[in-house]
Amino acid sequence: MTLDIDFVRSCFPALSEPSLAGQAFFENAGGSYTCRAVIDRLFRFYHQRKVQPYAPYAASHAAGAEMDEARARLAAMMGVEADELSFGPSTSANTFVLAQAVRGWLRSAGGAIVVTDQDHEANSGVWRRLAADGVEVREWKIDPETGHLDPAGLKPLLEDGRVRFVCFPHCSNVVAEINPVAEICATVRAAGAFSCVDGVSYAPHGLPDMAALGADVYLFSAYKTYGPHQGIMLMRRELGELLPEQGHWFNAGTLYKRFTPAGPDHAQVAACAGIADYIDELHAHHARTEATPAERAREVHRLMREHEIRLLRPLLDQLASRNDIRLIGPRQAERRAPTVAIALDRPVAPVAAALAAQGIMASSGDFYAVRPLEAMGVDLAQGVLRVSFVHYTSEAEIAQLMLALDEVL
Incomplete structure (x- = not known):
C-alpha cells in the first residue's frame, strides 16, 4: 500500500x-x-484549559490529563516508558541542559567524550565546551569529499576504554546521509559508553523506534514533526538516574522532570498529543487493522x-x-x-x-x-x-x- x-x-x-x-x-x-490535530488541540487548550495543570478543579484537571496524554502516547509510539520522555523549549535547549548534567557526571567519573564534525551545532558546540572543564573531547571526522561518517572511524576513538559518552546525528541537516544508528549504538555500548543521537533531521521522516536503535538519548524537535515549538528528549532510565538532575531538587524523583529546569509550555505539551493523533489517522486510513502504538508508528514511518x-x-x-x-x-x-x-x-x-x-x-x-x-x-x-x-x-x-x-x- x-x-x-x-x-x-x-x-x-x-x-x-x-x-x-x-x-x-x-x-x-x-x-x-x-497538522490540523495539533492546531485543534492548541486552540482548545488556550480557550478551555489555560490554567495551572493538576489542580482539583475541572479545567486544571483536564489540562494536566492532556499533557500526560501527550507524553504517554508519544512514548508508546517510540517504545519508551512515559517518564523517559521529557519536553523542553527546543532541542538546542534540551541538549544544553543535558550537557550540564554530563559535565557534572564526568567531573566525578572522569573519561572522555566523542563528538562529530557532521552535526548541527546544537549537538556539537555544547559538548566541545566541556573541554574548558578539563574533559577530553575526541572528534569523529567525516570524509571531506562526501560528508560520510564512517562507523569504522569511531572504533579507534573507543579503544582505550576512557570514552563515556558519544554524540552523533541520525542524519546531518546538510549531508542528509542516514547513519547506521543501531550499529553505532551497539559499538558504543560494547565499549562501556552511552550514546546521544540528534534526531532532529531524521524524525520528520519517521519517529524513532528506540528498541531497534538502542540509543541511550534521542533528541528531536516537535515543530519539525508537524507539532508545536517544543523539543522532545528520550532518555533511558539507566542514564537518567545516573546523571545529576538539573531541575528543582524536590522534583528529582520524577525522571522526566530531572532535566527540565523550568516548566515547558503547557499548551504546547498538550498539543503534542496531536502528533500521535495524526499518526493514528494515517495508520487507520491506510492499514485499517488493529495494531499497537509502536506498530502504528513503524507502519506510518514506512509509508x-x-x-x-x-x-x-x-x-x-x-x-x-x-x-x-x-x-x-x-x-x-x-x-x-x-x-x-x-x-x-x-x-x-x-x-x-x-x-x-x-x-x-x-x-x-x-x-x-x-x-x-x-x-x-x-x-x-x-x-x-x-x-x-x-x-x-x-x-x-x-x-x-x-x-x-x-x-x-
Whole structure:
C-alpha cells in the first residue's frame, strides 16, 4: 500500500491556505507545517484549559490529563516508558541542559567524550565546551569529499576504554546521509559508553523506534514533526538516574522532570498529543487493522519513507547530471533524507531569491552546520542552497521545483 497523498494533504491546513496558493514549501528541514490535530488541540487548550495543570478543579484537571496524554502516547509510539520522555523549549535547549548534567557526571567519573564534525551545532558546540572543564573531547571526522561518517572511524576513538559518552546525528541537516544508528549504538555500548543521537533531521521522516536503535538519548524537535515549538528528549532510565538532575531538587524523583529546569509550555505539551493523533489517522486510513502504538508508528514511518524516496530519485538524478553544482551527500535516495544541500559556483543567496520568484520556498546559508560545511571545503561566506521536503510534498511540487531549478541554475 502506498501513501494516499490527497488524504495526507487534507490533514494540513496550510496546504489549502489561499494566501499560500502556488507556493511549494521546500524548507521543511527548518520546520514543518503543523497538522490540523495539533492546531485543534492548541486552540482548545488556550480557550478551555489555560490554567495551572493538576489542580482539583475541572479545567486544571483536564489540562494536566492532556499533557500526560501527550507524553504517554508519544512514548508508546517510540517504545519508551512515559517518564523517559521529557519536553523542553527546543532541542538546542534540551541538549544544553543535558550537557550540564554530563559535565557534572564526568567531573566525578572522569573519561572522555566523542563528538562529530557532521552535526548541527546544537549537538556539537555544547559538548566541545566541556573541554574548558578539563574533559577530553575526541572528534569523529567525516570524509571531506562526501560528508560520510564512517562507523569504522569511531572504533579507534573507543579503544582505550576512557570514552563515556558519544554524540552523533541520525542524519546531518546538510549531508542528509542516514547513519547506521543501531550499529553505532551497539559499538558504543560494547565499549562501556552511552550514546546521544540528534534526531532532529531524521524524525520528520519517521519517529524513532528506540528498541531497534538502542540509543541511550534521542533528541528531536516537535515543530519539525508537524507539532508545536517544543523539543522532545528520550532518555533511558539507566542514564537518567545516573546523571545529576538539573531541575528543582524536590522534583528529582520524577525522571522526566530531572532535566527540565523550568516548566515547558503547557499548551504546547498538550498539543503534542496531536502528533500521535495524526499518526493514528494515517495508520487507520491506510492499514485499517488493529495494531499497537509502536506498530502504528513503524507502519506510518514506512509509508512516509517510501513516498519520500520515490519523489527524491528524480530530483537527485537532475542535480547529479549537472557539472556546475556540488551535490552534498549520497546520490542514492534510499541512503538519505530528502534534505538536499547544493554548493554552487556563484553566490547562493540570489539563487534562493530567484527560486522564490518561481514559487519555491527555500533558503540559503550555513543552517548552523558550520562544521560539516567547513570540513567539506564549502565557502562559509556563500553557504549552500538547501531544498527539503517531507511526506506531504506532492509530485506536482517536485515537478515545480525541478522546472524552477532548471530555469534558475
